[in-house]
Amino acid sequence: MAEIIRNQKSEIRNSAVRILGIDPSLRSTGYAVIEKNGSEFRSVHYGTIENKPGVIPSRCLAAIHEMLDCVIRDHHPSQAALESIIFAQNMKTAITMGHARAAAVLACARHGLEIYEYSPKKVKLGVAGRGSGAKQQVSFMVRAILGLRENPPFDVTDALAVALTHGQQNKMLSRGKQI
Numbered sequence: 022m023a024e025i026i027r028n029q030k031s032e033i034r035n036s037a038v039r040i041l042g043i044d045p046s047l048r049s050t051g052y053a054v055i056e057k058n059g060s061e062f063r064s065v066h067y068g069t070i071e072n073k074p075g076v077i078p079s080r081c082l083a084a085i086h087e088m089l090d091c092v093i094r095d096h097h098p099s100q101a102a103l104e105s106i107i108f109a110q111n112m113k114t115a116i117t118m119g120h121a122r123a124a125a126v127l128a129c130a131r132h133g134l135e136i137y138e139y140s141p142k143k144v145k146l147g148v149a150g151r152g153s154g155a156k157q158q159v160s161f162m163v164r165a166i167l168g169l170r171e172n173p174p175f176d177v178t179d180a181l182a183v184a185l186t187h188g189q190q191n192k193m194l195s196r197g198k199q200i
Contacts, residue, residue: 039054039057042184043101044104044179046176050125052177062185067173082124093132101134102137104138137187144159159182160178163185
């Protein structure tokens, strides 16, 4: 009987989890799919959803939703993590970010993903070890953790960072708020 339990535990430890990280923005949404297997992480796919300045907001939201829908169908994450909105921004920016975030959340929810959110401070703490790390420091740590050969754009780095933060949950760094 002990052997069966040991085998079940090792299967659980070695089962990979795919996490979709999203940095929502109307004009340049960063996204990243990472895979966590035990304590190891690897990048599966990442990119940005670019919407040119002349594109009306409703078309931008549709593009965000459609692209994330494709990413989810192609890469099969089971969980999603988003950065929460920074309330220090002006009201118009916060509302626009809320719209982009809603398009992303809807794409994830339609696929049945568990969805979590993390404050920017918690993401920096989770990746760089400090809640006040600069973008360059977060970018450096993301690249080091994932063994990337190039520096992705900051929108992608932020998406990778939020996915890593979600994947690194432990007693010291509590799980984000589920939405």
